[in-house]
Amino acid sequence: MLKFELLKTDPAEGSYLGSHARRGTLTLNHGVVQTPIFMPVGTYGTVKGVMPQSLHDMGAQIILGNTFHLWMRPGLDVMEKFGGLHQFEKWDKPILTDSGGFQVWSLGEMRKISEEGVKFASPVNGDKLFLTPEISMQIQTTLNSDIVMQFDECTPYLSVEPKTKGLVTTEREARSSMELSLRWAKRCQEEFARLNNPNALFGIVQGGMHEHLRDESLAGLEALDFPGIAVGGLSVGEPKEDMMRVLKHIGPKLPKHKPHYLMGVGTPEDLIAGVQNGIDMFDCVMPTRNARNGTLFSRYGDLKIRNARHKSDPQPLDVTCTCHACAGKSGVSWADGGRDGFSRAYLHHLDRCGEMLGPMLASIHNLHYYLNLMQEVRDALDAGTFGAFVNQFHTDRARGV
Numbered sequence: 001m002l003k004f005e006l007l008k009t010d011p012a013e014g015s016y017l018g019s020h021a022r023r024g025t026l027t028l029n030h031g032v033v034q035t036p037i038f039m040p041v042g043t044y045g046t047v048k049g050v051m052p053q054s055l056h057d058m059g060a061q062i063i064l065g066n067t068f069h070l071w072m073r074p075g076l077d078v079m080e081k082f083g084g085l086h087q088f089e090k091w092d093k094p095i096l097t098d099s100g101g102f103q104v105w106s107l108g109e110m111r112k113i114s115e116e117g118v119k120f121a122s123p124v125n126g127d128k129l130f131l132t133p134e135i136s137m138q139i140q141t142t143l144n145s146d147i148v149m150q151f152d153e154c155t156p157y158l159s160v161e162p163k164t165k166g167l168v169t170t171e172r173e174a175r176s177s178m179e180l181s182l183r184w185a186k187r188c189q190e191e192f193a194r195l196n197n198p199n200a201l202f203g204i205v206q207g208g209m210h211e212h213l214r215d216e217s218l219a220g221l222e223a224l225d226f227p228g229i230a231v232g233g234l235s236v237g238e239p240k241e242d243m244m245r246v247l248k249h250i251g252p253k254l255p256k257h258k259p260h261y262l263m264g265v266g267t268p269e270d271l272i273a274g275v276q277n278g279i280d281m282f283d284c285v286m287p288t289r290n291a292r293n294g295t296l297f298s299r300y301g302d303l304k305i306r307n308a309r310h311k312s313d314p315q316p317l318d319v320t321c322t323c324h325a326c327a328g329k330s331g332v333s334w335a336d337g338g339r340d341g342f343s344r345a346y347l348h349h350l351d352r353c354g355e356m357l358g359p360m361l362a363s364i365h366n367l368h369y370y371l372n373l374m375q376e377v378r379d380a381l382d383a384g385t386f387g388a389f390v391n392q393f394h395t396d397r398a399r400g401v
């Protein structure tokens, strides 16, 4: 089941801001989600290094699960036994699962694509495996995720065909890939219905960096009337200006009364640009992945905790942050008078010693930063001050930490 209610569009819509920002609520089987929203990524049934309770505390409303990895390990027999992913990973709010197409694609060479599906060797034990639109639907039905993504082919930015390998994907290659994903979208919808899955199936717009192919992909998906639409095939190594060009073209054209999900994006600046172009939902591994390699986000810019300048700095990562790392149990930011969190010196020390608490606190902080950023976006849209918010966001981020 899915119900999307569009509460507000940005009053500046169509103005010089060209803002297509929207405020909405998404009602799913496991709960209600306020949009725009950032969705933390849980690859192996866990958001790496973060307890479910911490995710609740920082305001996570929906997280991602990974069809491909969970199918490999622990396998569908275990998932069946638990009645799905919610019971297995003890997450009682909504879950979105990707279809596995992108994950197989990321395996690179070890795969063979045909009309039927994708053949590849398991990265876990080398077994020969076959993933098809139907099998992807069966796996996601077993996982019982609230939002199921269609099995698609994420059109690469650089061609992987033997004769044109490494060159930018041609219009012809992008067209054939987009049309394959459209045929797979229909097969997913038919299998999803046959399985009587009570959740929501999203279609994924492809078309590479070609606006007219993006339009054709969207038209094809609209004809199938999915309850939600995602934009795929971006953040795949293309130059930022290409991503923005495609986003600005297709975002505002997505069906107004359905939720819009931009897959695998992105930096804080990308999220703001996405919201301005009509995107409601985002996922990205950056908050947790960057945390593990010591890059920390803050209102005033990014920070490399390994840098010697933090060696004896008593300040928190971000004085305005209310996460457990910066504001501790008090939850009151330093800017508001709290003095309870961990210092940059301590986090620098943990990083230098390779202590596991380092990436754990950094992950909590980075996820909280992304979730809080979207909370501030929702508040600004509710208040009708989104334009001013965006200006302040960019000014602050340029200040430096």
Ligand SMILES: CNc1nc2c(CCNCC3CCCCC3)c3nc(N)[nH]c(=O)c3cc2[nH]1
Binding pocket: 041, 042, 043, 064, 065, 066, 097, 098, 099, 100, 101, 102, 149, 152, 153, 154, 155, 204, 231, 232, 233, 234, 235, 236, 263, 264, 265, 283, 285
């Ligand atoms: C990082 N850039 C990017 N990601 C893309 C993704 C993956 C989005 N994230 C899913 C999570 C990844 C970690 C495990 C849990 C699921 C894409 N997925 C699909 N199906 N199609 C894309 O075109 C597609 C395109 C993408 N571009």
Ligand SMILES: [Zn+2]
Binding pocket: 317, 318, 321, 322, 323, 324, 325, 326, 327, 364, 365, 366, 368
């Ligand atoms: Zn923090």
